[in-house]
Structures are given as structure tokens and as C-alpha cells.
Amino acid sequence: MLDQPIAQIRKLRVEFQTKDGPVVGVEDVSFEVNPGETVCIVGESGSGKSVSSLSLMRLVEFGGGEIAGGQLLFDRRDGEEMDLSKADQDLMKQIRGNEIGMIFQEPMTALNPVFTVGRQLTEGLRIHKNMSKSEAETRALELLRQVRIPEPERRLKQYPHELSGGMRQRVVIAMAMACEPRLLIADEPTTALDVTIQAEILALMDRLKRETGTA
Incomplete structure (x- = not known):
């Protein structure tokens, strides 16, 4: 309804x-x-x-x-x-990331330094959406384009420390949006970023909200 x-x-x-x-x-x-x-x-x-x-x-x-x-x-x-x-926490595991997404204040704490961006983007899709490896990789590329990350194919193979702060936060947003959650919770998502990038990130979240109907 x-x-x-x-x-x-x-x-x-x-x-x-x-x-x-x-x-x-x-x-x-x-x-x-x-x-x-x-x-x-x-x-x-x-x-x-x-x-x-x-x-x-x-x-x-x-x-x-x-x-x-x-x-x-x-x-x-x-x-x-x-x-x-x-x-119970088992049900919450299904809801978290799938129906409710979360963007944290500091992108480096939300991203795992030892895995590539591609691995981290595809993990949730494979767990929650039962996608094959290639389907998840296609969706991951689509998500990076959606959050306006240049050269997305290259980014998938990179590690978080190889990206700028603004780009890392875009990856975190892409991860949060991956399963098209009904609700997205953002806990001060722009605090760690400079003013120009803050405006871009807020505009991006606003656009994704209009396009996907996520609250």
C-alpha cells in the first residue's frame, strides 16, 4: 500500500x-x-x-x-x-542489507580493506538475491554507474584504500542500494567529506530515491 x-x-x-x-x-x-x-x-x-x-x-x-x-x-x-x-537476529540478517540498507558515517569502517570493491558489491547480491557470479558482477557495474563512478570496470578490481574518500562513500551507497532496499538509513553520510562532495552525495541520494522509490 x-x-x-x-x-x-x-x-x-x-x-x-x-x-x-x-x-x-x-x-x-x-x-x-x-x-x-x-x-x-x-x-x-x-x-x-x-x-x-x-x-x-x-x-x-x-x-x-x-x-x-x-x-x-x-x-x-x-x-x-x-x-x-x-x-530474532536470523530474520534481521535477511532484512538487513536486503530490505533496509545502511550508509555509515565513515566509509572506511563500512568497507573491508582486504577485499576488492567488486567482491564487496557482489557478496550481498549473491546472498540475498541468489545471483550467479556473472549476474552479480553485471549488477555491480550497473550500481557503480548509477552512483556516477568513473571507469567502473577498473574500480571493481581496486581495493578501498586506492579510492578517494568521495568515491569510497559512493561505493558504500552502491552497496547499500544493491538489493533495492525499501528503506535506506544514512548516519551522517557526508561528515567525512569536503563540501563539494557532500552536495554531490546528497544530490545522488535524492536522485536514487526518486528513481527507486526507496525511503
Whole structure:
């Protein structure tokens, strides 16, 4: 349904266990995201922006956090709405990267330095989309063209450290968009880049959103 939000966060509460007892990371956060919509979360450093977005991916648990209350309603590709806060990690593995993509703040932490760009782009496609090696490579080239990377055939054979910061972030966006997720979460995707490239990356994300309907 087009008028149905893709994601609804309702009264989210996240706690972190410390030696002095639980510390509240975010409390009573609610917002929704509709198809093809961009929602920006603004706040000072430490206000819980990343915690909120990592909760939707259920990645907050890997950093010692716990979803202590609220709902994370997600409208899945097959039309079934579910509360991600209650999903098990096996199901989350299928959803992560496939139905919800993520772009992190620092591209070098999102990319594996020991694998080529091509290997990293094709991995998700082979896992989530059951593509053959050659199908995944064709799609990887298409993605690099989509994010406006020059000489894409050459880039596939390169390693992350051989690319500039702006180009690495484009690869990260290509990886996040590879399986055509319904929802793309970007955690300060332009912080590590200079101003001209920031504008390009934001325009790129806006164009991909219009072309694919990703929220």
C-alpha cells in the first residue's frame, strides 16, 4: 500500500547497561517514514540520532544497547507489517542489507580493506538475491554507474584504500542500494567529506530515491 508508512517508530526507549546500572540512550522517540520520503533527524552530538537509526536495524545490541520499550514497525516487501523489536537476529540478517540498507558515517569502517570493491558489491547480491557470479558482477557495474563512478570496470578490481574518500562513500551507497532496499538509513553520510562532495552525495541520494522509490 502506497499510503502506508514503510517504517513507524513508536515510543522507542533504548538502554545501555553500564557498571553503574542502566543508562537511557533514547526515550520516547516516535516518527514515521513514508515511501519515497526523506526524513531528517537533527540534534546535537550525543542526543541519540545514531542510536535511533541503529535500533531500527537492531544493530544497537552489538554495541551493548537494548531496546527496552516501544515498537519498530516495518512494512516488509511482501506487504506484511512486523515489529522489528521482536524479530530474532536470523530474520534481521535477511532484512538487513536486503530490505533496509545502511550508509555509515565513515566509509572506511563500512568497507573491508582486504577485499576488492567488486567482491564487496557482489557478496550481498549473491546472498540475498541468489545471483550467479556473472549476474552479480553485471549488477555491480550497473550500481557503480548509477552512483556516477568513473571507469567502473577498473574500480571493481581496486581495493578501498586506492579510492578517494568521495568515491569510497559512493561505493558504500552502491552497496547499500544493491538489493533495492525499501528503506535506506544514512548516519551522517557526508561528515567525512569536503563540501563539494557532500552536495554531490546528497544530490545522488535524492536522485536514487526518486528513481527507486526507496525511503
